Amino acid sequence: MLFFKKKIKHIDTGDIDPSRVPQHVGIIMDGNGRWAKRRGMPRSVGHKAGVDTLERIADYCNAVGVKALTVYAFSTENWKRSAEEVGALMNLFYHYLTIIEEKFRNRNIKLRFSGDTAAFSDKLQKAIDHAVEVTSSGDGMILNVAMNYGGRDEIVRAARSAADAVSRGEITLEGIDEEYFGKLLYTANLPEVDLIIRPSGEQRLSNFLLWQAAYAEFWYSDICWPDFSEQDMKQAIIDYQNRSRRFGA
Numbered sequence: 001m002l003f004f005k006k007k008i009k010h011i012d013t014g015d016i017d018p019s020r021v022p023q024h025v026g027i028i029m030d031g032n033g034r035w036a037k038r039r040g041m042p043r044s045v046g047h048k049a050g051v052d053t054l055e056r057i058a059d060y061c062n063a064v065g066v067k068a069l070t071v072y073a074f075s076t077e078n079w080k081r082s083a084e085e086v087g088a089l090m091n092l093f094y095h096y097l098t099i100i101e102e103k104f105r106n107r108n109i110k111l112r113f114s115g116d117t118a119a120f121s122d123k124l125q126k127a128i129d130h131a132v133e134v135t136s137s138g139d140g141m142i143l144n145v146a147m148n149y150g151g152r153d154e155i156v157r158a159a160r161s162a163a164d165a166v167s168r169g170e171i172t173l174e175g176i177d178e179e180y181f182g183k184l185l186y187t188a189n190l191p192e193v194d195l196i197i198r199p200s201g202e203q204r205l206s207n208f209l210l211w212q213a214a215y216a217e218f219w220y221s222d223i224c225w226p227d228f229s230e231q232d233m234k235q236a237i238i239d240y241q242n243r244s245r246r247f248g249a
C-alpha cells in the first residue's frame with residue numbers, strides 16, 4: 001500500500017498581530033524587467049517569475065488573514081511598451097488564466113478583476129470570465145487583479161456613472177457622497193485599502209488605487225518583485241502594525 005504524504009507548507013506568521021492584519025493590501029508588482037535584465041534574460045522572463053511571486057505572496061496574505069489583495073498587473077499606460085512586451089504579457093495572462101482551475105484547486109482564493117477588460121482580446125476576456133467563475137466558491141481572500149487599470153480612468157468612469165444616475169433621476173446631486181461614489185469604483189464592497197506595497201525602489205503611486213489610497217500606509221523596498229519573499233511580506237505587515245494611523249484626526 002502506498003502512502004502519499006501531503007506536503008504542508010509552513011507559513012511563518014512570526015510576530016504578526018492577528019487582530020490587526022491589514023484588511024486590504026495593494027501591491028505594485030514592479031521590477032520584473034530589471035530583474036530579468038540583470039540576469040541577461042528578456043523582460044518576459046521577469047514577468048513569468050513575477051507570477052510565481054504573486055502565487056507565493058497571495059498564499060501568504062490569505063494565510064495571515066488579509067481579506068483582499070489588489071495587484072497591479074497591467075496599467076492603462078502599459079500599452080505604450082513595445083509590441084513584443086505587450087504581446088508577451090497578454091500571452092502570459094491568457095495561459096495562466098486558462099490553467100487557473102488547476103492552479104487554484106487547493107487554494108480558497110477568489111479572483112476578481114479591476115480595469116477596462118473590454119479592451120482585451122475576446123479570448124482573454126473569456127479566460128478572465130472563466131477564472132472568475134471557477135474560483136467563485138472560494139471563501140478565502142479575494143485576489144483582485146488590476147488589468148488595463150488606471151486610477152484616474154476609474155474615477156472618470158465613476159463620475160460618468162454618477163452623472164448618468166443624476167440625469168436619469170435615480171439620485172440627486174446632493175445624494176452623491178463618498179460612500180455612494182466608492183460603490184461606483186472597481187473596488188466596490190472590498191474593505192478599505194490599508195497598505196500599499198511597492199518593491200523595486202520606486203516611491204510613487206503610478207496611477208494605482210488613487211481614490212482608495214487616501215489613508216493607506218505605504219511600504220517600499222528595493223527588492224525586485226520576482227525576489228519578493230514571504231519574509232518581506234511579513235516585514236511589511238509588521239511595519240504597518242507599528243504605524244500610528246490617525247485618519248486625519
Ligand code: FPP
Nearest residue numbers: 029030031032033034050051073093096145
Ligand atoms: C512591472 O515591472 C510589472 C508589470 C508591468 C507586469 C506585472 C505582471 C505580472 C507579474 C504578471 C501577473 C500575471 C497574472 C496572471 C495576474 P516592470 O516591467 O515595469 O519592471 P521594470 O521597472 O524593472 O522595468
